[in-house]
Amino acid sequence: MAMFSQNPLVNGPNYSISDMPRVNAPEGAREHRFDPYTDNGGSTLAIAGADFTVMAGDTRLTSGYSINSRHHPKLFKIGGTTADQKDATIVLSVVGFAADGEALKERLDAICKMYRYRHGKPMSVKACAQRLSTILYQKRFFPYYAYAILGGLDEEGKGAVYSYDPVGSYEREQCRAGGAAASLIMPFLDNQVNFKNQYIPHSGEGHALLERERRPLARHEVETLVKDAFDGAVERHIEVGDGLQMMIITKEGIEEVLLPLKKD
């Protein structure tokens, strides 16, 4: 289904406008039926460091060519015990259909809270990640149209990023981009975070060069990468822009940063 592909539609516009009336009935007869999904655009990004995780998302909310809101957060602290979630340890990012994203966030948050009250300790990211997968798969035949990324620190204190498809397939990764500009940001991350296609000059004959050795990035490097990634996405994708929301998860807690992006 094209809907669940991260890539642009093959024979459609290269932005994701799915709420236009579709002509697919025979003899050109138009059928207007309820489509429960919309794509609200936007993009998210997560990078795991040695002892931190950076989550990021733009704050634009669109439908079709309209900007519904310039400040609609896509990042949520999960499982805190207060209304402002100040003691939360996990961050969830969602893009896709905003109403499903909101519903998904509220369910995961409620479950994490219940866990915390019952066990007297916050849920580990690993457990939370598995639970999120189950929540998504429970709606396998009427999916949450949301690309989720979960970020936190694992049991050893290392940065952890888990990425999902809308029906619950998930894996732990070093970094992941999601949403409208995922296909623009992901190759950039491959190169800059995982050093793909970076070789050590003169380390071999012809093309048989040694790969550049991977090393964990420092926090300031990651933050710069995130800003650059979004500046690039804003330039090339109409559904991304307005503001950049970043959350940095360390053992001290979760820091939140809001930065401006182009509003055009």
Add this chain to the structure above:
Amino acid sequence: MTSIGTGYDLANSIFSPDGRNFQVEYAVKAVENGGTSIGIRCKDGVVLAVEKIVTSKLLKPNANKRIATVDRHLGVVYSGMIPDGRHFIDRARDEARAWRDTFKTPISTADLASRMGGYMQAYTLYQSVRPFGITAIIGGFDSTDEPRVDGEVGTGPSCGAGGKVAGKTHGGPFLYMIEPSGLYWGYYGAATGKGRQAAKAELEKLDLGGPGGPSLTLEEAVKEAARIIYVAHDDSKDKEFELEMTWISGPDGPTKGLHQEVPKALREEAERLAKKAQEDDEDDEEEDVEGKEKMEE
């Protein structure tokens, strides 16, 4: 009591040979032991008041409200067994909601009184139930504008078929009292509970009926209601009590057609005046006594 030992008072569904339902009469006794409730229908609204006997110092002052809102424009106060009253309120709210569901318009005070009268009467008919141990006073202000239809979108034609009749008036303030038998009448002023005799005597002195309608205004009625509750209160038997008062005005009045608690400032002013009036009365009585003593000398 004549019923004792005759067996005619053991069940609800049995009349005595002289045509009485003793269970209902016992329910009335329960009401006569409850704190006094009154209702006053005046020119521009209705006032409900109740004397709440403070049964324990451990009860929080001004909590545990006794007068309930049934629909936006309807309030109910009752004397007697409080749990019975609570159930009565629940049922009244259900009736008001069901009326809105079917007719898409608020229930009138008269219709609510009729529904609740029927409900209470049903509890005098069966072996398996006992009558309500309350007498309830229902106050309401039926919309003087055209009754609003919930979810309506327009105002309709201004003349012709379905149009308005010029000069026709609707609604106004209404007051009903329902007794344990299910008997209900509309009243100008109503009182029930322990101090009902004194309260009724005071209510009769007010200008509530008359051919031109009552001249008493809502604010005056609030003050009278407070005074009457103080007069009806029996100082010797129950020491402390709280006064709870609500009111309903028309759309142009202070509550804008809603049933609301009388504002604290106004209630306190009314209580102050009530206490003063009582003290003045007592002074007069003392003077009288002194006068007599002098005469004897």
Add this chain to the structure above:
Amino acid sequence: MDHRPQAWGRPRDDVYGAYDASYLQTSGPKTATQSPVVTGTSVIAIKFRDGVVMAADNLASYGSLARFTDVKRLRPFLSTSVVGFGGDVSDMQFLDRHLTELAIDESYEHEHSENPAKSQLNAANLHKYLSKLMYRRRNDFDPLWNQILVAGFDSSSKPFLASVDLRGTTFTSPSLASGFGAMLAQPIMRRYAATEEDAARLSREEAVNVVKECMKVLFYRDARSLDRYSIAVVTKDGVELSEDEQLEKQSWAFAERIRGYGTQTV
């Protein structure tokens, strides 16, 4: 002849044949609303220093037919919030009844609270409630075909404005507009209140003027609109709602200069 009372008033079987009961559709899927029927167009709203202004015209269209011209699409809730409805009018009526019931149920609870004003549902609470309701109905494939704006105050007494649509999508912004207004009115309103800080500097008069100007633009360009409209101002003192406003100072001089439509080519 069949003389049984059951047959009275029915088409005679000997003349018309037995009734084809298959038309009664006793089986098959349940059909819910699949499209709106009588509809209202844009609702627009903008925040200002001490509250929110909202407006919507008084028209309910039946397709391109201006069917009902006296339809009030702004509804006050508990005299502290305003709800504005765009989209299907029957669904709006359903929601209005539902909210009336909710408001009455709420008032029962307040008798037992110390500070009724604080414990009452505020606009943020109401918006959350409506968004859950709308999202639930979308999940049941029985949507309420509306886009709704909710205006009032949040729990920290700051002006509140948010939207929810038939899919349960929610968002907030210093100014909001549904339907055609999202294209025509929103850019105008954003000129005055691009950010929350801008909105907090707007006076009531300025906000009302912007909204009135937008209603004029919408009447000029939206074919399913009307020059009679409702406007509501929500402040801490309550809701001021006037439901029979007339668009003033219209100027249609620009119409002459429009070229290139239909048969007119020059």
